Amino acid sequence: MNIAIAALGMMMLAATPAFAVGFEQVVVSDPEGAPLEVGVWYPSEAPASPQRFGLFMQTVTPGGAVAGRGLPLIVVSHGTGGSFEGHYDTALALAEAGFVVAAVTHTGDNYRDQSQVGRLYNRPRHIKVLIDYMLASWQHHDTLDPSRIGMFGFSAGGFTALVAIGGTPDLATVGPYCAAHPDEWSCRMLRERKIDVSANPAGRAAVAPNWVHDPRIAAAVIASPAVGYAFSAEALSGIKIPIQLWRGDSDEILPHPNYAQTVYDRLAVKPEYHVVPNAGHFAFLAPCSASLAVMVPEICHDPAGFDRAAFHQELNPAVVAFFKAKLPPHP
Numbered sequence: 001m002n003i004a005i006a007a008l009g010m011m012m013l014a015a016t017p018a019f020a021v022g023f024e025q026v027v028v029s030d031p032e033g034a035p036l037e038v039g040v041w042y043p044s045e046a047p048a049s050p051q052r053f054g055l056f057m058q059t060v061t062p063g064g065a066v067a068g069r070g071l072p073l074i075v076v077s078h079g080t081g082g083s084f085e086g087h088y089d090t091a092l093a094l095a096e097a098g099f100v101v102a103a104v105t106h107t108g109d110n111y112r113d114q115s116q117v118g119r120l121y122n123r124p125r126h127i128k129v130l131i132d133y134m135l136a137s138w139q140h141h142d143t144l145d146p147s148r149i150g151m152f153g154f155s156a157g158g159f160t161a162l163v164a165i166g167g168t169p170d171l172a173t174v175g176p177y178c179a180a181h182p183d184e185w186s187c188r189m190l191r192e193r194k195i196d197v198s199a200n201p202a203g204r205a206a207v208a209p210n211w212v213h214d215p216r217i218a219a220a221v222i223a224s225p226a227v228g229y230a231f232s233a234e235a236l237s238g239i240k241i242p243i244q245l246w247r248g249d250s251d252e253i254l255p256h257p258n259y260a261q262t263v264y265d266r267l268a269v270k271p272e273y274h275v276v277p278n279a280g281h282f283a284f285l286a287p288c289s290a291s292l293a294v295m296v297p298e299i300c301h302d303p304a305g306f307d308r309a310a311f312h313q314e315l316n317p318a319v320v321a322f323f324k325a326k327l328p329p330h331p
Helices: 002-015 088-096 122-136 156-164 171-180 185-192 260-266 290-295 308-326
Strands: 020-028 036-044 049-053 056-062 071-077 100-105 144-154 217-223 243-248 272-276
Touching (some): 020 122, 036 088, 036 122, 071 088, 071 156, 088 100, 088 308, 100 122, 144 308, 171 185, 217 308, 243 260, 243 308
Parallel strands (some): 020 056, 071 100, 071 144, 144 217, 217 243
Antiparallel strands (some): 020 036, 036 100, 049 056
16 A cells, blocks of 8 residues: 555656755744744745755755745644754655645643653643744745644654644543553653643643644644553544554564554544654655764664655655645645
């Protein structure tokens, strides 16, 4: 199934002229927290060239003119301890296909600042703030079609996407789950850092967080969603939009079947589901540069025989094809 979807994606891309990619980094005001760091990729006809991008290189035209009108918007949420850079190759593929992509670095849960790791209630709110900014304040907001918004989320970003599109988790399930699965990575992390994810922003566990949903999101790609077991079938019943769901069958961080599989089983409308053979948890992150592999080998290591770069030649066209098929058409 994966090969067929990738082939469909590549045929659709072949039928559509590829754009160059414009890129800019912006800072978005958050009325309830520190400003948000955001990367924006978009279709452009200006000449592109290789540019340093953190520990990566990307071929873009910094600040180039936007090509097109009525463009679809994809917002991206990274995993625990990540940043807006983590899925840059998928963002490039989407921008080349005519999408605007805005990826946020979640304050307090990124590689520089992990003071709010496990405080999941802010993440969906960040997505709403980001969409508000892109539609009203981004300098090219008039090129966007507000009816054509999608979301990509990985790991904790997958959890974020499930909430943003209408899911309501019960974080009171985390304690009992971790008591039964104390050796899982996420449970060890919460225990070692003394994090109570069931506490609301005021620190009171008795009051559930006010989860922020955003009905403007019309389709979602979700990879290896964290805390999937916290969503009951009833908690997912409000989700009506199309979903493309991914997991690696060798995920060592969020092991089968309590995460992506549980979400799949409990969704009333079944998503397009991809199980990637021999893929570990971090397979959905951009292929690592040599310098990144030295700095954080744990997120660059894949199971023996798995080729992340080759997999992304399948993943990225499939993501593009899904959003092209499932977002409303350009009027």
